[in-house]
Amino acid sequence: MGLSSDMAKPVSEQSVPHVPVLLAEVLEALAPLAGARIVDGTFGAGGYSRALLQAGAAVVAIDRDPRVRPFAAALSAEFPSRFSFVAGAFAELDELAAGPVDGVVLDIGVSSMQLDEAERGFSFMREGPLDMRMAAEGESAADLVNGLDEATLANLLFAYGEERKSRRIAHSIVAARASAPIRTTAELARLIEKAIGRKPGDAHPATRSFQALRIAVNDEFGQLVDGLFASERLLGEGGRLAVVTFHSLEDRIVKRFLDPEKGAPTQSRHLPQVVVEAPRWIDVAKAVKPGAAETARNPRARSAILRAARRSSAPARAANIERLGVPRVRGAA
Ligand SMILES: C[S@@+](CC[C@H](N)C(=O)[O-])C[C@H]1O[C@@H](n2cnc3c(N)ncnc32)[C@H](O)[C@@H]1O
Numbered sequence: 001m002g003l004s005s006d007m008a009k010p011v012s013e014q015s016v017p018h019v020p021v022l023l024a025e026v027l028e029a030l031a032p033l034a035g036a037r038i039v040d041g042t043f044g045a046g047g048y049s050r051a052l053l054q055a056g057a058a059v060v061a062i063d064r065d066p067r068v069r070p071f072a073a074a075l076s077a078e079f080p081s082r083f084s085f086v087a088g089a090f091a092e093l094d095e096l097a098a099g100p101v102d103g104v105v106l107d108i109g110v111s112s113m114q115l116d117e118a119e120r121g122f123s124f125m126r127e128g129p130l131d132m133r134m135a136a137e138g139e140s141a142a143d144l145v146n147g148l149d150e151a152t153l154a155n156l157l158f159a160y161g162e163e164r165k166s167r168r169i170a171h172s173i174v175a176a177r178a179s180a181p182i183r184t185t186a187e188l189a190r191l192i193e194k195a196i197g198r199k200p201g202d203a204h205p206a207t208r209s210f211q212a213l214r215i216a217v218n219d220e221f222g223q224l225v226d227g228l229f230a231s232e233r234l235l236g237e238g239g240r241l242a243v244v245t246f247h248s249l250e251d252r253i254v255k256r257f258l259d260p261e262k263g264a265p266t267q268s269r270h271l272p273q274v275v276v277e278a279p280r281w282i283d284v285a286k287a288v289k290p291g292a293a294e295t296a297r298n299p300r301a302r303s304a305i306l307r308a309a310r311r312s313s314a315p316a317r318a319a320n321i322e323r324l325g326v327p328r329v330r331g332a333a
Pocket residue numbers: 018019020021041042043044045046047048049062063064065068088089090091107108109110111112134223224
């Protein structure tokens with residue numbers, strides 16, 4: 001896959017950088033001291049990494065989208081001794097970076113560059129191939145839309161997009177693809193609008209379905225859960241975790257992960273007596289949302305939620321998704 005014309009330009013000439021969301025709040029949560037080692041698991045255009053480097057920290061940045069490389073190259077040139085970039089998925093961040101580290105930040109979801117590049121297929125507002133793969137590998141959204149059986153497709157739209165009209169949409173998709181495969185974002189968006197209608201003032205009727213497909217294509221819940229447990233293993237005692245999410249399904253996972261009652265068993269199933277485990281996370285902060293000034297400046301920040309905590313001295317748990325409220329698609333393999 002080649003670079004879009006914009007990404008092929010030097011970083012300084014690119015027209016649409018990603019505006020970092022809740023930047024001041026993330027920095028406050030990570031409290032980067034000079035010499036601190038911090039992992040930025042979702043590098044994007046490097047907004048967080050740059051601010052952390054400017055505060056004196058050393059940063060290992062990770063991203064699975066090969067198109068962020070020009071942004072990483074710019075920071076490598078500017079901070080050669082304190083910045084490094086590793087291509088990969090943050091689910092494996094404890095294998096991609098050496099621990100213990102002082103901070104981990106995850107800014108989940110898509111970047112403005114991904115949304116704005118029509119040929120990536122993330123946006124129903126831009127005509128492009130129905131792709132949605134961040135890492136340019138694996139099944140695309142078109143593969144799911146044209147390949148899943150009707151019930152599984154409906155369950156996916158419901159579980160990952162909270163789309164209440166999922167059955168009607170899945171039925172229309174299956175009827176349409178019987179004559180020809182659905183290949184583009186605009187085709188799918190039109191089909192969904194026709195299936196469930198559009199109320200003036202409401203979000204586009206394809207919003208939830210596109211979210212669901214993007215989550216499935218990129219295994220976003222699996223990545224989030226694995227990334228959280230990997231952070232638990234990688235952070236040293238007192239190390240700080242900051243996670244920014246963009247919808248309630250993800251936020252619920254982070255909230256439960258940090259909650260000692262939900263995230264860690266307090267009672268062994270195999271022993272009669274109650275086993276109280278020391279919490280892995282301390283100083284768990286209340287959720288932080290952007291203020292009116294930030295959402296006016298950057299509408300994409302609207303649904304962001306930051307959660308932060310510090311790592312205790314208790315040993316990391318074995319990864320276990322029970323209790324985290326991860327949505328499941330009925331019927332999927
Ligand atoms: C919202 S953007 C991050 C923006 C960044 N904080 C900034 O200030 O520019 C999310 C980035 O994370 C990457 N990403 C999403 N899921 C990932 C995963 N599981 N592993 C690695 N990178 C991921 C995306 O490719 C995207 O570049």
